[in-house]
Amino acid sequence: NAGVTQTPKFQVLKTGQSMTLQCAQDMNHNSMYWYRQDPGMGLRLIYYSASEGTTDKGEVPNGYNVSRLNKREFSLRLESAAPSQTSVYFCASSEEISGNTIYFGEGSWLTVV
Amino acid sequence: SQQGEEDPQALSIQEGENATMNCSYKTSINNLQWYRQNSGRGLVHLILIRSNEREKHSGRLRVTLDTSKKSSSLLITASRAADTASYFCATVSIQGAQKLVFGQGTRLTINP
Numbered sequence: 001n002a003g004v005t006q007t008p009k010f011q012v013l014k015t016g017q018s019m020t021l022q023c024a025q026d027m028n029h030n031s032m033y034w035y036r037q038d039p040g041m042g043l044r045l046i047y048y049s050a051s052e053g054t055t056d057k058g059e060v061p062n063g064y065n066v067s068r069l070n071k072r073e074f075s076l077r078l079e080s081a082a083p084s085q086t087s088v089y090f091c092a093s094s095e096e097i098s099g100n101t102i103y104f105g106e107g108s109w110l111t112v113v
Numbered sequence: 114s115q116q117g118e119e120d121p122q123a124l125s126i127q128e129g130e131n132a133t134m135n136c137s138y139k140t141s142i143n144n145l146q147w148y149r150q151n152s153g154r155g156l157v158h159l160i161l162i163r164s165n166e167r168e169k170h171s172g173r174l175r176v177t178l179d180t181s182k183k184s185s186s187l188l189i190t191a192s193r194a195a196d197t198a199s200y201f202c203a204t205v206s207i208q209g210a211q212k213l214v215f216g217q218g219t220r221l222t223i224n225p
Binding site for chain 2: 004033035040041042043044045048058059090092097099101102103104105106107
């Protein structure tokens with residue numbers, strides 16, 4: 001039981017490049033999330049998927065797209081990376097959207113130069 | 114803006130002392146949760162307290178919730194060097210999509 005697994009762990013991108021962060025959970029959770037964490041800003045929700053087949057914007061969705069590929073997988077795509085997207089990205093999941101405990105992955109460190 | 118705001122932003126104490134962190138929030142909540150993050154790692158859930166609860170314990174952790182003041186506190190008793198981490202409160206509003214909203218965290222350092 002690996003919990004929430006996200007890849008890659010580290011990535012350096014040039015401005016304008018695109019990339020996809022992959023996330024998978026093996027806990028049969030319905031809801032999945034992508035957060036970004038910046039110094040002094042705490043965690044901010046980018047997008048979430050309350051259940052398979054649905055996705056919704058969070059607090060800071062601009063510049064990102066997501067895909068809930070199936071119940072297990074939720075990917076985050078940067079179409080044209082910008083230096084402002086340099087951050088640590090966390091994928092997470094929970095049984096349901098309604099305030100359950102959230103389980104986090106180990107994070108992906110992204111640098112855009 | 115963030116729903117939860119932790120206070121203090123940083124706390125440094127000696128091993129064996131108690132550590133208290135506070136969280137204030139703005140809107141009515143369904144529940145409030147505390148998470149811990151070790152440096153370079155993901156967040157780990159510590160404890161959840163529902164809006165109709167006033168106090169909850171888990172090992173050396175004690176959480177209180179005062180809905181009239183819209184605040185919560187996390188107490189770690191008999192602190193250990195391994196408790197060094199950042200601690201975040203997260204709230205679930207009773208209105209709108211019930212997503213967790215995190216505060217900025219308290220950086221706790223336990224000095225041996």
